[in-house]
Amino acid sequence: MKHLVxxxxxxxxxxxxxxSVAAQESGQKSTETKDLETTIVTGSRVEKSILESAVSAxxxxxxxVLERSLRTIPDALRYTSGVLIQKTTxxxxxxxxxxxxxxxxxxxVDGVRMNNSTxxxxxxxxxxTLDSNAISRLELVKGPNSVLYGxxxxxxxxxxxxxxTGYLAEEGWFSGGSLYYKYDTNxxxxxxxxxxxxxxxxxxxxxxxxxxxxxxDIRDSNLGIMRNTGYSEQNLDFKFExxxxxxxxxxxxxxxxxxxxxxxxxxxxxxxxWVHGNHVTxxxxxDFRIYxxxxxxxxxxxxGQSDHKLFEEWEATFSYQKSQDSERRDGxxxxxxxxxxxxxxxxxGYLGNGEVVWGLDYYHDxxxxxxxxxxxxxxxxxxxxxxxxxxxxxxxxxNDRWRVSAGARASYFHAKWGKVFNRTTGLDxxxxxxxxxxxxxxxxxxxxxxxxxxxxxxxxxxxxxxxxDLTGSxxxxxxxxxxxxxxxxxxxxxxxETGLKHSSKHFSYGASVxxxxxxxxxTTIEDNTVVPNVVRIxxxxxxxxxxxxxxxxWYFADDWKLSGNLTWQDGKQKTLSEVGGSITEDTIRRLSxxxxxxxxxxxxLNEKFWVEGTVLGAATQDNLGAGDLRDGQRIPTNxxxxxxxxxxxxxxxxxxxxxxxxxxxxxxxxxxxxHGSGVNETGFNAVLGAxxxx
Numbered sequence: 001m002k003h004l005v006x007x008x009x010x011x012x013x014x015x016x017x018x019x020s021v022a023a024q025e026s027g028q029k030s031t032e033t034k035d036l037e038t039t040i041v042t043g044s045r046v047e048k049s050i051l052e053s054a055v056s057a058x059x060x061x062x063x064x065v066l067e068r069s070l071r072t073i074p075d076a077l078r079y080t081s082g083v084l085i086q087k088t089t090x091x092x093x094x095x096x097x098x099x100x101x102x103x104x105x106x107x108x109v110d111g112v113r114m115n116n117s118t119x120x121x122x123x124x125x126x127x128x129t130l131d132s133n134a135i136s137r138l139e140l141v142k143g144p145n146s147v148l149y150g151x152x153x154x155x156x157x158x159x160x161x162x163x164x165t166g167y168l169a170e171e172g173w174f175s176g177g178s179l180y181y182k183y184d185t186n187x188x189x190x191x192x193x194x195x196x197x198x199x200x201x202x203x204x205x206x207x208x209x210x211x212x213x214x215x216x217d218i219r220d221s222n223l224g225i226m227r228n229t230g231y232s233e234q235n236l237d238f239k240f241e242x243x244x245x246x247x248x249x250x251x252x253x254x255x256x257x258x259x260x261x262x263x264x265x266x267x268x269x270x271x272x273x274w275v276h277g278n279h280v281t282x283x284x285x286x287d288f289r290i291y292x293x294x295x296x297x298x299x300x301x302x303x304g305q306s307d308h309k310l311f312e313e314w315e316a317t318f319s320y321q322k323s324q325d326s327e328r329r330d331g332x333x334x335x336x337x338x339x340x341x342x343x344x345x346x347x348x349g350y351l352g353n354g355e356v357v358w359g360l361d362y363y364h365d366x367x368x369x370x371x372x373x374x375x376x377x378x379x380x381x382x383x384x385x386x387x388x389x390x391x392x393x394x395x396x397x398x399n400d401r402w403r404v405s406a407g408a409r410a411s412y413f414h415a416k417w418g419k420v421f422n423r424t425t426g427l428d429x430x431x432x433x434x435x436x437x438x439x440x441x442x443x444x445x446x447x448x449x450x451x452x453x454x455x456x457x458x459x460x461x462x463x464x465x466x467x468x469d470l471t472g473s474x475x476x477x478x479x480x481x482x483x484x485x486x487x488x489x490x491x492x493x494x495x496x497e498t499g500l501k502h503s504s505k506h507f508s509y510g511a512s513v514x515x516x517x518x519x520x521x522x523t524t525i526e527d528n529t530v531v532p533n534v535v536r537i538x539x540x541x542x543x544x545x546x547x548x549x550x551x552x553x554w555y556f557a558d559d560w561k562l563s564g565n566l567t568w569q570d571g572k573q574k575t576l577s578e579v580g581g582s583i584t585e586d587t588i589r590r591l592s593x594x595x596x597x598x599x600x601x602x603x604x605l606n607e608k609f610w611v612e613g614t615v616l617g618a619a620t621q622d623n624l625g626a627g628d629l630r631d632g633q634r635i636p637t638n639x640x641x642x643x644x645x646x647x648x649x650x651x652x653x654x655x656x657x658x659x660x661x662x663x664x665x666x667x668x669x670x671x672x673x674x675h676g677s678g679v680n681e682t683g684f685n686a687v688l689g690a691x692x693x694x
Contacts, residue, residue: 042108042139042159044393044405045148045357046348051503054405054443054455055145056082056512056549060138062163067610067651069182069663069687071191071215072128073138073160078616079599081549081565082142082156084592086123086676088634090218090229091262091291094123096676098142098514099545099571099588100155102126104463104491108149108159110253111344112299112319115152117365117385117415117466118336118378120474121482121522121537123590123676127158129257129295129323131235133180133193133211136163142549143495143514144461147407147441150361150389154461154493162253165197165241167205174201178693186665186685187216187230204242211235220680222671227270228263229679248304256296264289266633266678267329274680276671279636289329296322299342310356311347318343327378329475334371334378340364354396363387367467374421374428379484380471382418387411387464393441401447411437413464420471423483435464435490456498464490469522469537482524482535489539492519509552518543518573526578541583543573545591559603566596570623577626586625590635590676593621593642608653617644621675634678643672645681657694663687 039047043055050057058080060070070076074093077083084096094101103119107127119126138160145153167174177196183189191213199205213233219225236256243249265271271284299319305312319342326335346359365385369377393407413435419428439462445455465488468474472484499512520539527536547569554562571588595618603610622639629635649663669684 040139040141042157043141043145044395045346045359046355050510051451051453051501052403052445054403054445054457056142056497056499056510056514058140058142058551060140062133062135062137065132065135066180066689066691067612067661068649069184069661069665069689070132073130073132073135073158074127076132076138077140077158079565079597079614080140081551081567081596082547082569082592083140083567084590084595084676085674086590087674088123088125088678089263089265090215090226090679091128091231091259092123092125092264093128094125095127095156095158096123096590096592097140097156098516098547099569099591101590103152103466103468104154106145106149106151106153106157108157109255109297110162110299110301111159112297112317112321112342113150113361113363114297114321116321116323116338116340116363117383118323118325118338118367118369118468119152119466120378120468120472121524125262125291125293129259129293130160131209131211131237131255131257133191134162134209134235134237134255136161142512143457143497144441144459144493144516146437146439146461147391147393147409147459148357150391150409150411151387151413151437151462151464151490154463154491162237162239162255163195163207163209165199165205165207165239167199167201167203167241168243170199170201170205172201174199174205176694178691180689180691182687182689184682184685184687186682187218189213189215189230191215199241202243204240206241207237207239209235209237218679218682220671221669221683222276223272223274223680226265226679228268229265231259231262233257233259244302244304247306248302251301251303252299253301254296254298257294259291259293262291262293264291264329264678271633271678274636274673276636276641276673279638279641281634281636282632284633286330290327292324292326292328294324308349310349310351311358312349314345314347316343316345325378332372332376334369334376336367336369336378339366341366351394354394356392356394358392360388360390362389365467371473374419375423376473377419377421378472378474379467380417380420383467383471384416385467386414388413402444403446404444405442407441409437409439411439411462411464413437415465415467415470417467417471420484420486421473431486433465433470433486437462437464437490451504452500452502454498454500457495459495459497461493461495462490463492463522465522472537481533482537483527484537488522488537489520491522491539493517494519506555507553510550512549513547514549515546516544516571518545521573523573523575525576525581529579536579538579540576541574543571543588545569545571545588550596559605561601561603562599563601564596564598566594567592568594573625575626587623587628589625589627591621591623592618593623593640593675594619609651611648611650614647614649615644616647618642618675628676631676634676636673640673640675643670645670645672657692659691659693661687661689661691663689 175198273283303315344361391409395405441459523540
């Protein structure tokens with residue numbers, strides 16, 4: 001039986017993780033493995049190789065973030081097939097995974113659910129409220145995963161795994177740390193991180209990290225310096241691991257982030273509008289529109305082994321999260337405070353001739369909100385939201401080549417709101433609602449050879465209406481006045497997927513084709529029946545998205561690697577032009593254009609020096625929906641123009657304790673924007689980094 005996420009009680013797994021951490025601490029590059037030989041835990045909640053898993057998955061390591069100078073968690077996914085990284089502003093970032101974004105994708109940290117009941121629709125900032133310098137790895141599973149993880153897992157699930165202390169692989173007293181600094185010339189940004197780990201080998205370990213970031217205003221070759229695109233950020237993370245006995249481990253972790261003065265640049269007068277050939281966006285009009293964000297996560301985790309066959313390995317997690325999101329803009333101030341309490345239990349073992357993973361999870365939100373006007377509260381004040389789920393998945397090895405797994409989850413949701421402003425009566429109202437869901441999945445993989453497998457899956461995903469859907473009052477698409485509705489149904493998807501995977505000594509690839517059927521999507525339409533000039537959140541009509549994703553790597557020599565990826569997708573959705581209007585079929589908003597990247601990397605045989613060249617590109621996206629056409633400050637007339645951007649990066653292990661990196665990004669100073677974004681990407685940029693370890 002494979003091991004649980006963060007189990008930490010089996011030295012064979014933790015030794016390899018610790019070796020990777022130790023290599024990063026000393027500044028040395030860990031041994032590069034073939035992409036599909038990588039193991040993941042998010043796809044099935046137990047450790048499996050990507051080749052064996054009947055899912056489409058990608059992994060980004062902490063070393064990748066450092067070597068490629070990746071600024072944020074969303075940026076870290078920019079070289080992943082099936083993902084479009086939309087940036088409403090430089091301080092935000094919302095991956096579109098197979099056409100879904102924001103609260104339709106699920107974000108986890110060490111398996112703890114981060115999505116709460118105040119998450120807004122569309123491209124939002126939440127995935128950028130995690131420190132990219134504090135991760136061990138990112139595991140992205142594309143497609144619905146609601147059976148294992150519950151509501152919101154429609155387009156994909158990202159699990160952000162934080163760094164471990166590595167104490168089980170140490171002997172006696174140990175300590176070590178690093179100081180990292182990065183500077184980029186385009187925005188004159190400074191990023192630094194101090195990290196220290198220490199403890200008693202085999203008994204306990206601690207890890208403390210502090211990051212400080214001062215991002216300056218970015219420059220584009222067309223628009224020049226985009227004033228007020230910079231912001232500041234501070235991060236703190238701490239982890240303590242303790243072996244209670246040879247089979248049981250206790251983990252305590254705390255993470256904190258604070259972001260100040262993140263401007264939504266495209267909405268303001270600092271946005272003059274963008275002209276790129278016959279592609280034109282409109283200028284902003286507000287004097288200011290600023291977000292401040294403060295979040296923390298604290299959890300206790302017990303995990304271990306038992307003699308019971310049904311849960312030979314188990315894990316119990318208690319978590320507490322606190323978040324505050326505030327917005328200041330012309331004539332408006334609004335703030336939402338959320339306290340989230342969570343409990344999750346997972347067991348895995350054997351049942352009959354197969355492996356079983358099962359468990360339950362419960363999360364409770366307490367929400368308070370305020371605004372300069374009652375009608376502008378972002379969500380209802382004095383509210384709560386409860387989520388309860390019970391799940392199980394059974395995996396059966398039919399023979400040495402053929403594997404089948406089936407899973408199910410039963411869920412219950414209860415929303416209660418105390419003060420939501422009724423714009424017709426001018427009074428606050430209260431209410432409550434609840435929903436049930438039962439979701440299933442069926443997956444299978446078959447080994448054609450020892451290094452090639454074909455897989456297929458049918459999986460359901462759902463998202464229950466949250467408090468923002470039910471009671472929200474926000475601004476969308478720069479100027480739309482969006483109101484919630486208290487009579488919503490859950491939105492659901494059903495995805496069919498098939499794919500081919502290969503991993504051998506010199507070559508690896510993955511190819512997948514998917515089709516997603518969408519039912520009762522929670523969307524917005526114009527509603528002038530009660531209050532003029534309002535966009536109402538409501539359940540829409542049916543829709544679908546389909547696409548192709550390709551990834552590959554060729555190790556054509558011991559020191560050379562050629563890799564790349566490609567994404568293509570399309571989709572339609574039936575929509576109402578307004579409440580009571582006619583139904584029409586329209587393109588789904590912000591679909592990714594044909595996009596991909598190619599990289600060529602040379603690594604010296606002693607791994608002390610490496611150089612990588614990358615070309616990142618996308619075709620013009622003129623396959624637009626009606627909502628895209630209305631979003632004139634972000635999406636140009638005639639669609640978002642295509643681009644081709646080249647970069648070169650290099651690293652040098654100058655000494656055993658000193659790693660130097662250099663990145664030359666956007667070598668041709670290309671003027672470009674990722675589709676759906678409200679800000680252009682940086683022009684030519686030199687990024688210098690240094691990491692000193694002890």
